[in-house]
Amino acid sequence: MNNVFLSLTIAILFGLGTFLILRKDVIKVIIGLSIISHAVNVLIVSSGVFNGDNAPIINGHVSDSSSNIIFNDVLDNGVLAPVVANTEEVAYVDPLVQALVLTAIVIGFSITAFILILAYRIYEEYGTTDINELKRLWG
Amino acid sequence: MNSFTVIALAIFLPFLSAATVPLAQKILRHRVGWFASAMAFVSFLLIAYVAPVVIHGDTFTGAVSWLPSVGVEFSVYIDGLSLLIGLIASGIGIIIMSYSNGYMSHKEDLSRYYQYLLLFMGSMIGMVFSANTIQLFIFWELTSITSFLLIGYWRHRPLSIYGATKSLVITAAGGLVMFIGFLILHSITGTFDIPTILHDSSMIENIKNHDLFLVTLIFIFIGAAAKSAQGPFYIWLPNAMEAPTPVSAFLHSATMVKAGVFLIARIHPIFSGTEAWFILVSGTGMATMVLAGFLAFRQNDIKGILAFSTISQLAYLVTMYGYTTYHEPGIGVAAATFHLLNHATFKACLFLVAGIVAHEAATRDIRKLGGLRHEMPLTFIVASIGALAMAGIPPLNGFLSKEMFYESSVEMGAALGFPFGIIVPAIAVIGGVLTFAYSIKLIDGIFLGKRKDEFLPHHIHEAPYVMLIPAGLLSVLVILFGLVPSIPVHNIIEPVTSGILLETVHLHVTHWHGFTPAFMMTIITFVLGLLIYTKYDSLASWQDRLNASYPWISVNYYYDAIVNNARTNAYRVSSFVQPGFVKTYINALLILTIVLIMIPMIALSGDLIPQTLSFDINPYEALLMLLMVVAAIAATVLPKYIPAIIALSSLGYMVSLLFIYLKAPDLALTQILVETLTTIIFLLVIVRIPQTFREKLSKANLTRDVFISGLVSVGVFIVLINATQGIVPPFESLSHYFIEKSVSLTGGHNLVNVILVDFRGYDTLGEISVLCLAALGVYNLIHSRGER
Amino acid sequence: MTTLITKTISKASVPLIILFSISLLIAGHNSPGGGFIGGVMFAASLSLLYVVFGLDYIKSVLNPDWGKWFGFGLLLSVLTAFGAIFFGYNFFRSSIKFIHLPFIGEIELVSSTLFDIGVYFVVIGSLLYIFRKVGDDK
Amino acid sequence: MIGIGFVLDILSNIFLIVGLFFVFLGMLGLIRLPDVYNRLHTTTKIGTLGAFGVMLSILLKVGFSAMGLKAITIGLFLLLTAPVAAHMIARAAHRHGVDLCDESIIDEYCDSYDK
């Protein structure tokens, strides 16, 4: 994936979402939030640290990463070991970002559900979806 | 018992007794006041017990640990000054609380009244014996608060509320300013301990040479002036007269208002000897003296006269403490101290008389009073003694200290040279003249002249003894100090003055010095005083005209303008800043975000865009991204809900395609599902929301929104391009560990799922909690219908 | 009301969806799927029924307290995580056991599956709770 | 020798190509046809069949493996549900007030329900 264009796409989605959350219609605002949410999710996936060729599902029973890494930091020398060489090939794409996005998607969905029903209640209380009607006149 | 324990007891006894007053009231009923005065008496005895320690100008310091982390102790400093004010506070306390037994109706909330009084007394004692600025400030503010509560004792009365608020706002605010002064002092000296500073001349030298010397002085002085009703801060004191009269006598004339004077005396060694000290302290004092004297003369309410007179008398003290700048060793400090003592006696006495008169004659208006000398002869005598002492008539104690005031003014004027040699004594005389005039007015208005039957009750009794005796006692003191000045001078004034100046002082006070300038000034004072008194009407009409045409010359004008309109003005500000539109708030958030991104952009001005950008792109990717953008644009521009939601949905599917492309099947699955669910919920909601509202976009708004959105886009792009492209992380990623250990440690092959349920299962626990929360929240939303 | 065509086909697809959701749940540890995805599939099947047959009708047929479902799911998840503490490990330490069964072969028992089942129930419960609450609200 | 595998391979490739082609046609119809009802024809029939063809081809290629089984499940499910979806959309469209295109010559449905 080309990061420049992907970043550009994400940025554009951000901009469009922002434009929508500046609208006055409650539902439009929520749509805007959803667009931004998409953008953020893609952004997180794209911020994976390394890039392999396969989905992060291990086929065999053998793991493929360089097996002699000892996963402990040695802080005594001010060195954070192990430092994996940049050329290290990993067969999979970064699974962590995917897990993060999954969590983010679900959380985002929960909140969207809540805010949508909130929007409905707002309409019920105020009889309009105009956000500017939601202001209170007491500073 | 050592002195520390004794003083600590003297401080905390009133607090403890305040706590037990309700209990005492259960036993003593309406005689609970005697319990309070007994407690005051014990405190008085305790303070008197330590008097020998300082009688020769010595000092005593004692401390226990309190807040060691910030270097503050609970510490006690006993010197002549603190002892004097401590004795005044507890001694007048005894008198006032005894007097209150007669003054306060049995129907009043006596328990609260005496609680407040005792709390005040304890705070006052605590304040004067404080050896560090923090402790001093704490008790200082406590006196403000108790004063506030006492002024507002009759809390349903609008005037009480007004007076209480005013006193609190001014004294507490002044206190805070003073507090900052103390803190600056701390930052200069590294200590909060007052004796440590006082006894270390190099430290004092250091303070005087410090850049912040003036600021510190001004800040501390503002606190003192606010408390002692000096300068423009005088305005709270007249309104404080809404308190019950004994309270006014106690707090607002004899003790609390002297706290400011006390503070000036206390910091005298630190700040005096500089021009700033004289200009600030004496300047304020003289201005206040003349203004308040005049205003006292103009009052018709007895307590009004006494209030302004108090201000004016306090101004004497302030002026005199300011005098000692270039003059060593001056009699200013001694004179001030003597007058402080004298004022406490005669003014308290007069207040008690005012209370008696108001109590018996049911009015305090001097225009309605008159001729009471026949019905209240004893009160008349007591009052006359007090008033004449205030007027400076020999041989009463007021005369002596007034004489010393004139003497020190002449001295000071001489030290300053022409034209101050004339101006300073002249101002002093003006102050004296006015004092003379209003003192006479007081006696004349109440007791002399003709009885005004139309305003007064049929029978006016002589005061009950419970009220008369305290006043009488004070008048006896007035006479005693006047006739035998050596008693107070040797036992009190000299040690106090030594304590203030930190050097031994010997004084010689007599009635007759010969034809000194001071004596001449006294003569002038009497003559002019009588003259002014007869010209009252023309002066009054002059002032009324002045006030009518220039309302802004009154300080109260500003106070009222600020405070009364505070709410409306503040409301205007807050409504302007916080108009209630979500949109404004979102804009604020976004703009802050943009600014925060731009700050490092500008500050670091590095390469915003990394050099190594690749623009190779495969056509599928390009198409997918293009379609995503198009779908997003559609969701943005389609005006109706359903089409926009369908477009949003298609965007979601495209995102899931992208996830597929990025080798994320779990994500794609989730994305697809969530997208559809979101659509369903959108529909569920839109079913209930007919699309009636249609936003009309003005060109300006559109431009602005597009601009903000564009900035957000650019910001995100730049951060992102750097984060994902700028550098290759030199560190291992957590994911390496997952890939390596997943199968062996968790038995799972789907790394994403393994991370979700194992490595970061805790996140997932949070995630499902959020889901539950959404459901629970929706329940509350739906069930919160209508006003209940 | 929707038509009988839709109803018939929906009836036919619901078991398929539910089975698939279970399959996704179980397979989650080794291939795409898991509690959330499975749960949403299950919820989708029931919401299909809600849509096609109408909420009121379905409620007369089956009407569990979805609140208890997600309560149960959350409880199960937390208790699974707590389980480790009872065995002297840290919270959420997973355990993995291989069991050999006749005919079936080696079966992998993982504590995290239990956790995932909890997730499954939470998702089903909360989604359907929301759907029903909002659907009921007229 | 032409083995059964080879035949299946050929067959599967044919299905794949035809399927993909049909999917494309279906989407083309989405643009070209005049109203929603006609567009539904292309998506339900051509699109679904195209997708089914693709799935069938995969089944033929990989046999009854996991992928094949899932592929054919998808294919059958599509076959089952696509007409219903089309029916729902068409019905909704009609009741929603979407008129038939100008070329239409008859509408016997419009009287059957209360608008």
Add this chain to the structure above:
Amino acid sequence: MVFSIIPCVYRIIKGPTIPDRVVALDAMTLVIVATLGVYSFIQESVFFMDVALVLSIIAFVGTVTISKYLDEGVVF
């Protein structure tokens, strides 16, 4: 293959009626399902087939829901 999505997006934007858009969305899922099938085969991984199955199911649910909404103005 992916190009087949273009008409769908076109229809989603253009409309003209809401049912048109629904049809287009439904068609889009169809295309994605087919694409996923092929992709799964090319990648030799069954995982994407699961995605396809889920998509075909959930798209059906979605379409029925939207249609019912358009039809009757209610969802449940």
Add this chain to the structure above:
Amino acid sequence: MKQYIVYSIPLAILWCFVNGDISIVNFTFGLVMSPVVIKPFKSLYNFEAEVSIRNDIRRIPKQLRYLAVLAIEITKANIMVAKIVLRPRININPGIITVPIRAKTDVGITAIANTISLTPGTLTIDVADDKSVLYVHLIDIHDREEIRASIRDDLEEYVLEALE
């Protein structure tokens, strides 16, 4: 009990399909699980109705024949509509007509409707409330009666045989 078995077997097969693994173990697992899945939906499926396994088995050949016919018709449908789409100028006469049907059961009607939808140029829009008539959209109408007849004879026959 019998009902459970009848429903469980297809469900178990379905389970194997969605699970992507046809094996005895998996099938048994599906068989065990199916009743649990069905139980809550019992009343939805008219579950208590009498089922006759023998009847069901007897119908299988007819059902297969129906599927074959369906496949042919579908192919024809595709080719026809594909032609329309690919024609440079689209020249059609669409419209909605009523088609009376004989099928009575829900399954039968559904099958007919779906069959119609999948076959050339026809699309079921709705079924009348009394289940007697289908409303069908045609992409190109030349002769109404002919279409009705072809539906009745070619498709409905097979459906009725197979499913009713």
Add this chain to the structure above:
Amino acid sequence: MNIAAITDHLPILMVAIPILFSALMMFLRSAPSVQKVINLTVSFGLLILSILLLINVLNNGIVVYEIGEWGKYGIVLVADLLSAGMVLLSSGISFLALLYSMDYMEEESLGSTYHSLFNLLVAGINGTFLTGDIFNLFVFFEILLLSSCGLVVAYGKGGFTKSDHKMEATFKYLVLNMISSFIMLVAIASLYATVGTLNMADMAAKINVMSETGNLPWHIFPAALLFIVVFGNKAAIFPLHYWLPDVHPSAPSPISAMLSGVLIKVGAYGVLRIFFLIFDGTLYMFQPIIIFLALVTIILGSISAVGQNDIKRLLAYSSISQIGYVFLGIGMGTVTTIAASLVYLVNHAVAKSMLFMASGSIIHEAGTRDMRKMGGMVNSAPFLSGMFLIGAMSVAGIPPMGGFIAKFVLFDSGITSKYYIPILIALVFAVFTVFYMIRAWQRIFWGEVRSEKYDEYHSHGLSWKMSVPILVLSVVVVVFGVYAEPLLSIAQSTASQIIDPQAYIDAVLMREIR
């Protein structure tokens, strides 16, 4: 499981127990009284556990708890003095708020969802304070967000807040917080992309290495500053404070107490945690920004508070201005100022939650939130009068209340650090605070008993469940004033830990990993 085991697992118990009981409450909805008893017991138990945790940290140093025993590769909970202290604070307040709720909340609200929501709120708060993982912080922020939203729309008895106000307020709250959540995710993602870790200690160590070798990439700075938006929004500092005066008053009073007492402190906590631990190298850019924002917050909050007639709105604006003081201390960024701002934070939390609860009772009594319609209440509610005065004095910084000690140490440390102008501004608005707090007290309790126009005061006595929390908090306020030493010394140790996070980093990273 014995006592020793419990102390081993203290950090996670603070989070997991409330989640567990939240789930359990869903099954007990038919037995409200059982719910009450259980939930109060749990909440009290958590308070005890949080005390144990703090003692543990004080005695044994930083406690690190590896969830799932994955070390930094999983999620760790870290209880240092800051975390443990915040947890203790929030546990105390939430126990009292819960006790208060028992008689305050409307039965239906209480029985159905309140207990579950409240437990999750507590879990969210504790989780936020304890987590050592930045993404987990995000997750718990969302728990906080949604649970507080759910609770804001719950109903108290009397219903003096109209539901339209609740809806409107919640919408603002939610939208702004969603945006800041997105911003947080962007920041987290770019951090992860840069250092490949989510563990905060690990991140700190790696960013330190980059910073020491001069390789700190440019985009770390905007990523760091974005956290100002994230935490500022939680803490309601200018210009992110706008939601607060709508939300806090709209919530039921015990929830307002939680929001103002604890939740906005989460923002301060986050800033202390993230900036001083991870972004040490960006502090020089961060400090002036925070000082500026804090001052504007103080100014706007104070001025706006003066203008309010609605008692809860006044308290809410006051919270804004007070959190400004807390951030001022943070922005000045020395050990003493941070210690001061912690003291300030604790004192404000206690006093403000007490004030909100008291205001709930006052509103209950008066039948309105409008202070113009109150007056002379001292006769019908002398207890509330006393308690409110204590709280008002504390917020105003009048001795001998805890608020005074807070202002004292803040101003003193500020002046010692030579931040004269900021302290001067803070001083001016401290005067405002005195004015509006004391005025509010006067307007409610002094003056004429209100006219016939409004009903009589409902002089039903307060139940003990409502008065005990208020009383306890007032006692704490006074104790923090007259015996502040323990608080001060803990605050100083905490501040030293914050300023020098090496102990934190070592505690997390120096351990065996499976």
